Amino acid sequence: MDWREIIEDLWDDVTDRAYYIFAVAILILFPFILVTPPSTLPILNIIFNGSRIPVLSDIYDFGYQSGLFGENVWIINIFSLCLIWAIFAASWDFVTGYSGQVSFGHAAFWGFSMYVAYWVAAGFHVNIPIIDLDLGFRVELEPLFALIFGALLAALLAVFLGIISLRVRGFYLAIITLVIPLILNSLANTFVELTGGNYGLQSDVTRVVPLPPLGDLFDETHALNFYIFVLLVFFVAITLMMLIAFSRVGLAFQSIREDEEAAESLGINVRNYKILAFTLSAFFAGIAGGLYAQWFNYVSPTYLESSYSFQVIIMCVIGGVGTITGGIIGAFLLTILVNVFLKNVFRGVHGMDMLSFGILLIITLRYMPYGLARSTKDQKRACVLGILFALAWIIIPSREGWGVELFSSILPNNGNPTDPLSKLISISVTSILILIGKVDNLGQMLSTLTLDNLLTFIALIIIFIFSIPAMIIFLISEIIGIFLFEVIMGINLGEALNKAKFLICVVTGIPFAFYLPKIFRTIRLRYWGVWPSVGRYEPD
Amino acid sequence: MSLNTSQVASSGPDENILLEIKNLSKHFEGLKAVDQVSFSIKPAELIGVIGPNGAGKTTLFNLLTGFLKPTAGEIFFNGKNITGWPPFKISKIGIARTFQLVRPFRFLDALENAMVPHIPQNILAKSSTLRNKAIWSLITVDLAEKKNYPAFILPHGDLKRLDIARSFAVQPRLLLLDEPFSGLSYEEAFRIQRLIRDAHEKGMSIVIVEHKLKILMKLVERVLVLDRGRLIGEGSPKEIANNVEVINAYLGTEAKEYG
Ligand SMILES: Nc1ncnc2c1ncn2[C@@H]1O[C@H](COP(=O)(O)OP(=O)(O)OP(=O)(O)O)[C@@H](O)[C@H]1O
Numbered sequence: 066m067d068w069r070e071i072i073e074d075l076w077d078d079v080t081d082r083a084y085y086i087f088a089v090a091i092l093i094l095f096p097f098i099l100v101t102p103p104s105t106l107p108i109l110n111i112i113f114n115g116s117r118i119p120v121l122s123d124i125y126d127f128g129y130q131s132g133l134f135g136e137n138v139w140i141i142n143i144f145s146l147c148l149i150w151a152i153f154a155a156s157w158d159f160v161t162g163y164s165g166q167v168s169f170g171h172a173a174f175w176g177f178s179m180y181v182a183y184w185v186a187a188g189f190h191v192n193i194p195i196i197d198l199d200l201g202f203r204v205e206l207e208p209l210f211a212l213i214f215g216a217l218l219a220a221l222l223a224v225f226l227g228i229i230s231l232r233v234r235g236f237y238l239a240i241i242t243l244v245i246p247l248i249l250n251s252l253a254n255t256f257v258e259l260t261g262g263n264y265g266l267q268s269d270v271t272r273v274v275p276l277p278p279l280g281d282l283f284d285e286t287h288a289l290n291f292y293i294f295v296l297l298v299f300f301v302a303i304t305l306m307m308l309i310a311f312s313r314v315g316l317a318f319q320s321i322r323e324d325e326e327a328a329e330s331l332g333i334n335v336r337n338y339k340i341l342a343f344t345l346s347a348f349f350a351g352i353a354g355g356l357y358a359q360w361f362n363y364v365s366p367t368y369l370e371s372s373y374s375f376q377v378i379i380m381c382v383i384g385g386v387g388t389i390t391g392g393i394i395g396a397f398l399l400t401i402l403v404n405v406f407l408k409n410v411f412r413g414v415h416g417m418d419m420l421s422f423g424i425l426l427i428i429t430l431r432y433m434p435y436g437l438a439r440s441t442k443d444q445k446r447a448c449v450l451g452i453l454f455a456l457a458w459i460i461i462p463s464r465e466g467w468g469v470e471l472f473s474s475i476l477p478n479n480g481n482p483t484d485p486l487s488k489l490i491s492i493s494v495t496s497i498l499i500l501i502g503k504v505d506n507l508g509q510m511l512s513t514l515t516l517d518n519l520l521t522f523i524a525l526i527i528i529f530i531f532s533i534p535a536m537i538i539f540l541i542s543e544i545i546g547i548f549l550f551e552v553i554m555g556i557n558l559g560e561a562l563n564k565a566k567f568l569i570c571v572v573t574g575i576p577f578a579f580y581l582p583k584i585f586r587t588i589r590l591r592y593w594g595v596w597p598s599v600g601r602y603e604p605d
Numbered sequence: 606m607s608l609n610t611s612q613v614a615s616s617g618p619d620e621n622i623l624l625e626i627k628n629l630s631k632h633f634e635g636l637k638a639v640d641q642v643s644f645s646i647k648p649a650e651l652i653g654v655i656g657p658n659g660a661g662k663t664t665l666f667n668l669l670t671g672f673l674k675p676t677a678g679e680i681f682f683n684g685k686n687i688t689g690w691p692p693f694k695i696s697k698i699g700i701a702r703t704f705q706l707v708r709p710f711r712f713l714d715a716l717e718n719a720m721v722p723h724i725p726q727n728i729l730a731k732s733s734t735l736r737n738k739a740i741w742s743l744i745t746v747d748l749a750e751k752k753n754y755p756a757f758i759l760p761h762g763d764l765k766r767l768d769i770a771r772s773f774a775v776q777p778r779l780l781l782l783d784e785p786f787s788g789l790s791y792e793e794a795f796r797i798q799r800l801i802r803d804a805h806e807k808g809m810s811i812v813i814v815e816h817k818l819k820i821l822m823k824l825v826e827r828v829l830v831l832d833r834g835r836l837i838g839e840g841s842p843k844e845i846a847n848n849v850e851v852i853n854a855y856l857g858t859e860a861k862e863y864g
C-alpha cells in the first residue's frame with residue numbers, strides 16, 4: 066500500500082470513532098489528573114506501575130507552567146459547563162437537525178425547567194397574591210428529582226406549544242418559537258413573588274450535589290463531585306438521544322425533515338412525530354437548564370433571553386446540524402473559546418464572545434457548510450494538525466530538556482542544543498531520519514524505550530513529523546500576535562500571553578495545514594512534474 | 606361490465622367496488638379544479654387518467670389521498686366514507702400514491718428511504734425484519750445493489766423506481782401513480798411498465814395519470830378523461846380514441862394512433 070494512502074486513510078470512519086473514544090477518555094480522565102497527582106490515582110498506578118503518566122501529566126505540567134490552563138479547578142468547572150451546553154446543543158439538534166422543525170426559542174424550555182426545578186426543590190408554596198390563595202401544601206423533592214421534574218414539565222410545555230404551533234412550517238414556525246421565550250421572560254418579570262423578578266432566585270436547595278455557596282465553587286472536591294454528576298447525566302442524556310436518533314423513530318423524524326408530504330403519504334403521522342420530537346428535545350433542554358441553574362446556583366429571567374437560543378444554534382451549526390455529535394463538538398469549542406481564551410485575553414471587553422461566534426460562524430459556513438462533524442477529510446486533518454502545531458508551539462519551548470533526554474543518544478550533536486528552536490530542528494530532523502529508515506542505531510534507541518516514555522515518544526513523533534510547518538507557524542503567529550495585541554490594540558497580554566498565542570496559532574495553523582499539501586502538490590507538479598517515487602498524477 | 610357496476614353501487618357497499626367517488630368537487634377560489642366528478646374503481650383494475658395540462662388530474666389524486674379537502678362530494682373506500690381523513694390514515698387503510706415530480710428523502714440512502722413506509726405498519730417490529738422488508742422492496746425494483754447510495758446521487762430513473770418501491774411498501778389495495786413515465790427513456794419506462802403489470806397481476810388496483818399516451822393506452826384496461834375539472838369521457842382505450850369530445854379536448858389528430 067502506498068504510504069500516502071495510509072496517511073489518507075488515517076481520517077476514515079474508524080479514525081473518527083477513535084477520536085470519539087479518545088474524547089471520552091479525556092472527559093473521564095483529564096479532570097482527575099488535574100486535581101490528583103497522577104501517581105496517587107489507584108487505577109493509573111497499577112497501569113503505569115507507580116510512575117508518572119507520560120503524556121497526560123506532561124500536558125498538564127506544560128499547561129500549568131505556560132499558563133494555558135490556569136487554575137486546575139477552573140478548568141474542571143469549564144468542563145462541567147461544556148457538558149451542560151453540549152446537552153443543550155444536542156437537544157436543539159434533535160428537533161431541528163433531525164426532524165427539521167426550526168426552533169429559534171430553545172431557551173424557553175431550559176429557562177422554564179430551571180424555574181420549575183427551583184420551585185420543586187425549594188418546596189413550592191403556592192401563594193399567589195392576586196387571588197390570595199394559600200393552598201397550604203409543600204411539594205418537596207430531592208434535587209435530582211427536581212431536575213427530572215423540571216425537565217418533564219418543560220416537555221409538557223412543549224407538547225402544549227407543539228399542538229398549537231407545529232401546524233405552521235419553516236419561517237412561520239421560526240417566528241413563533243422566537244416569541245415563546247419572550248413571553249416567558251415577561252411572565253417571569255411580572256410574577257415577582259414566584260420568580261424573584263429581575264433579581265432571580267438564589268439558593269442552595271437546587272443542588273443535586275451539595276455545593277458550598279458560589280464563592281467556594283473553586284473548592285476541588287466540590288467541583289469534582291459536580292463534574293462527575295454532570296458527566297453521568299451527560300452520558301445518559303446523549304446515549305438516549307443517540308439511541309432515539311438512530312432508531313426507526315429517528316428515521317421517521319428524518320423523513321419528515323426531508324419531505325413532509327412524502328412522509329405523510331407513506332403513513333407517517335407527521336403531526337404526532339413532530340410533537341414527539343419537540344417534546345423529547347424540550348425534555349433534554351430542560352435537563353440542561355436544571356444543571357445550568359445548579360451550576361450557577363441561580364435562576365433568573367436572563368436565561369430566557371434569545372441570546373441563549375442563538376448561542377445554541379451557533380454551536381450546532383459550527384459542529385454540524387443533524388449529527389448530535391456536531392452539537393457536542395460545537396458546545397465544547399465555543400464554551401472553551403469563551404471561558405478559557407476570550408475572558409482572559411479580552412478581559413473587560415464586552416461582546417467579544419458574540420463577535421467571535423459570528424466570525425467563527427461565517428468561516429464555518431464558508432468553508433465547511435455542513436459543520437465540523439461533516440467536514441471533509443482534508444479539513445479534519447487540518448484542524449487536528451493546526452491544534453497539534455499550536456500545542457507543540459506552546460509545550461516544547463516551555464520546558465527545557467524534555468525531548469532531548471529521550472533522544473540524547475541519537476541526536477546529531479549529542480543532544481545538547483540549548484535553545485528551543487535548534488532543539489526542535491535537530492529533533493525533527495532525527496525523527497524524519499528514523500521514519501525513512503536512515504538511522505543506524507535505531508536498535509540502540511529502541512532499547513532505551515520503556516512504557517514510561519513510549520507514549521511520549523509517539524506523541525513526539527506525531528508532532529515532529531509536522532514540525533517544519535509548525536516552526537513557520539511559530540514565527541508567523543508570534544509576529545501576528547505581537548502586532549495585533551501590543552501594537553494595534555495596545556493590550557499588554559501579560560499572563561494571558563500563552564492563551565492568546567495558542568489561539569492565534571490555531572487560527573493561522575488550520576488554514577496552513579489545509580493548504581500546505583495543496584501548495585506542495587502545485588509546486589511539485591510545476592517544477593518536478595510527477596514525483597519519481599510516487600509515479601501517479603492527480604489532477605486537483 | 607359498467608352496467609353491472611352501477612347496479613351494485615346503488616345497492617350499497619359491496620366487495621365489487623374498491624373506491625367510489627360521488628360528485629367530488631374542488632374549487633380554488635372560483636377555479637373549478639375538479640368539478641362534480643363521479644366514478645368507481647373495482648378491485649384489481651388498471652385505469653388510466655388523461656387530460657390536458659391543468660385538467661385537475663393531480664388535484665384529483667390529492668383529494669383521494671387526503672392532501673386536499675374536497676369542496677363538495679364524498680369518497681368511499683371499501684364502503685367506508687374516507688372524505689376528510691388525514692393522508693397518513695388513508696395510507697394506512699390501503700391507498701398509496703406517488704408524486705408527479707420525484708420526491709425522495711434526499712439525504713437518506715436508498716435503504717432508509719425504503720424503510721420509512723415500513724415503520725408505521727408495525728412500529729414494534731424487529732429491526733432486522735424492518736431491514737429485510739426494505740431490502741425486499743428494493744429488490745423488487747432492481748435497486749438492491751444501490752441500497753447504500755444517498756438518494757441525492759441517484760439518477761432520475763432510479764428515483765422513479767424508488768418512489769414506486771416506497772409506495773408498494775405501503776401494501777396498498779389502490780395505487781395512484783402520477784406520471785410514472787415522465788422524463789424516462791424507453792428502457793426505463795419499460796421497467797416501470799413491468800412493475801405495474803406485476804403488481805396488477807397480484808390484485809392491486811392501479812390508477813395512472815400520464816401524458817405518454819402511446820405507453821398508457823396499451824397498458825390500461827379503462828381510461829378516464831378529465832378536462833377543466835370535468836369527467837368528459839370514460840371507457841376502454843379504443844372507445845376513448847374514437848370519442849369525439851375527447852378528440853376535440855385533448856387527443857386531436859393523433860387519436861387514430863391509439864384506436
Ligand atoms: N393548491 C392550489 N391552489 C390553487 N390552485 C391550484 C392548486 N393546485 C392546483 N391548482 C390549479 O388547479 C388546476 C388543476 O391543476 P392540476 O395540478 O390538478 O392539473 P393536472 O391535470 O395535474 O395538470 P398536469 O398535467 O400539468 O400535471 C390548475 O389550473 C392549477 O393551477
Ligand SMILES: [Mg+2]
Binds near residue numbers: 662664705783
Ligand atoms: Mg399533474
